[in-house]
Amino acid sequence: MFARRLLGLALGVLAASPVAAQSVDDLIAKNLEAKGGLTRMRAVKSLRMTGLITIGPGMEAPVTLEIKRPNMMRLEFTIQGMTGTQAFDGKAGWMLMPFAGSAKPEPMPPDVQDVIAEQADVDGPLVDYKDKGHTVELVGKEAVEGTDTYKIKVTTKKGTVRHFYLDAEYFLEVKEESRRTVRGTEIETDTIYGDYKEVDGLMMAHSIDTGQKGAPQRQKITIQKVELNVDLDDARFKMPEIKQ
């Protein structure tokens, strides 16, 4: 899901420190340090990102992602004058997708609920991974398009396998791969992070290129603006009441 990808970006930003002991924990610590350090990251209580997503040749759609601790997010995107919304209120995901003629908000499908629930861990899967029931291991070093990286494997409590590729020099994510099983078939997606820029002392990717393995379509998101600690009401993240 698109939301997941943007959220994934934010997760990296908001990820907090593990207890360092083994080398994988050292790497995670370096990753957090490279992003600006735990203190700065934890100081971010909410954020808003605005940008564009390429949805076809010559067609871009404006997108806005808002995130608030703990575990709330709201994504809006506008295509040909219609605005779609996907949101998570900390417990459940919902959406308003007018593109197919639906004018009312509704819960996300169960498959997507699982994804959103897993991804709504705004601190990211690496933080307190043991407490969360995830396992983390250092797979080794691997080159990603000519860049040496450390490959870290995270197996989440629900069984999703995510691989994070940290630049061996700068320790920032350059790539993420995830694998999960949907209706008996394993689905693999990969995300390329790039164009890191500093925002109030935090290093954040401003280019996110995502696609499913084997599918020709890819979605490129370009972040134009990031605002930290914006005033966001909790009600923005809750599904509006449906008037029957």
Place this chain on the structure above:
Amino acid sequence: MRRRSVSPVGVLALVGSVATTGLAAAQSARIDAETFGGLEARAIGPAVMSGRVAAVEAVAGDRLTIYAGAAGGGLWKSVDGGLRFKPVFDRHTQSIGAVTVDPSTPQVVWVGTGESWTRNSVSVGDGVYRSTDGGETWTHLGLAASERIARIAVHPKDGRIAYVCAVGPLFNDHPERGVFRTRDAGKTWEKVLHVADDTGCADLALDAENPDIVYAAMWQVRRLPWFFTSGGPNSGLHKSVDGGSTWTKLAKGLPEGDLGRIAIASAPSKPTIVYATVEARETALYRSEDRGASWTRVNSSSAVTGRPFYFSRLVVDPGDPNRVYKGGLTIQVSDDGGRTFGPLGIGGIFGPSYHSDVHDVWIHPKDTDEIVIATDGGLYLSHDRGSTFRFVGSLPIPQFYHVSVDMAWPYNVYGGLQDNSTWFGPSRRPGGIANRHWQSLSGGDGFWAFVDPTDPDIVYNEYQGGNLFRIRRSTLESKDIKPTPRDGEPKYRFNWNTPIHVSRSHRGRLYYGAQFLFRSDDQGESWERISPDLTTNDPAKQKQDESGGLTLDNSTAENHCTIFSIAESPRNGSVIWVGTDDGHVQVTRDGGRSWTNVSGAIPGRPAPGCRASRPRISTKGPRSPRSTDT
């Protein structure tokens, strides 16, 4: 609004040749059927984006035999599981609504012409055809006035018995719609279910255990150029237990009040279970466990409710009565009897791994992981129950709204397609033209595309509702150049299919039409409004915001009282003709300072309000258009 499909093979090079030479030839030659008698159309594709497939049918075997019924490109057959397709219906109407293989004799194939997904640019059919040799030859079996056929169901044991579910004419009342039955393989037909002349049949299903049980969804529908209405008191779900001779309207548990389009599916492995999506004030999926006697609402999420006129196909897994597929913007599947749905082909909201707008689904009866889907962008095959799909890149069935050519040698052909953006490709190449030689320019639905005659790297191009772009072909750099209202001006009304005219008299000059005519002398950087409202400006025909009937559907497709065609005299740039979609033909002879409505002076004009689609200016002199299509 009737639009005949000319060819099953996308653009024909012939079209481009005529466009470039037509004006010159007009001065000296008489143009009639003989004029082009010696020319043969030459296919130049493209199949890279394919086009709308309205119906799909397949026969399980060592390799699948697949029939793809295109909305505007005829019927295609593959005998190798979908690698290669050949057109098998070129001599007949090219809009396909239904294709059904006789379950007891697979060499017998029935085709209902005229797609039933009733968008504004929908095509028309001319009845039912049947082949007894796997599609090699066809016999027309009547129902010629039905225009649109949504389903054909053939008795599983007696192939002489078939039911035709005819939506019927979309723009007018007509008695040839409803459910027709034949018991003699189409020699004679009985109209066994007719509700009203404005109400056709939208879907039909047979009970797998007892094929004398027939379900039929009746749909009251009307499209006007400026409004679409799905639904009314005549719509409803009907059931027959005697092979269609008598019918009962089903109501218990179904919504009260006006209904719209209904899709119906009986579970093959347990036919007591029946599903129906019912368009209503509260559109929802209903499930029956007693062969339709009573119904329970099980789902009203957007997975099942979107655009019923365009997406009303329900297919139950042949082996699992609780697994249901629903066509839609994406294809949705439920594994729990319809209570929850999820999309197939994970790829995100902007890009499922297949083209959006799924109209039909076929599932292998024995290996239910094998599915085929029909979309606005062609046919896709999946071997893992929809987790991944393979595109069929051998179906050249895009629906071009318009084509144009440039002055390169060999010249390139440009065109905008239904739901498949704007593309250009070469008219010829050494070794032939392949999919890879075609290139996309933009997104959305494509319409006009013109190369700037003074700068061949510049293309003027649009997507639906008047969104105009100037694109540099070599880099695909694109600039939005749509005119926007100034302070105090009313909202501009752009047609779904907005006219662009590139001047032949002035370098860099363009025209573009809303209700007003706009002129730019700087390649669209700035615009000057050079006319008053040239349409009837009839408020009754400007309610597209309310269009759709039970389901609001404001896509700009019903934008009306708009300019639909523009032509500037190639000899005198002050002479400009404009046609509107509500019947006006207007002319200025002073570059837009004054306009004259000359529609009343056109001899043989069909009717006031008829769309003036294509004025063409004579090169003999600036005083009159050579012709106008209405």
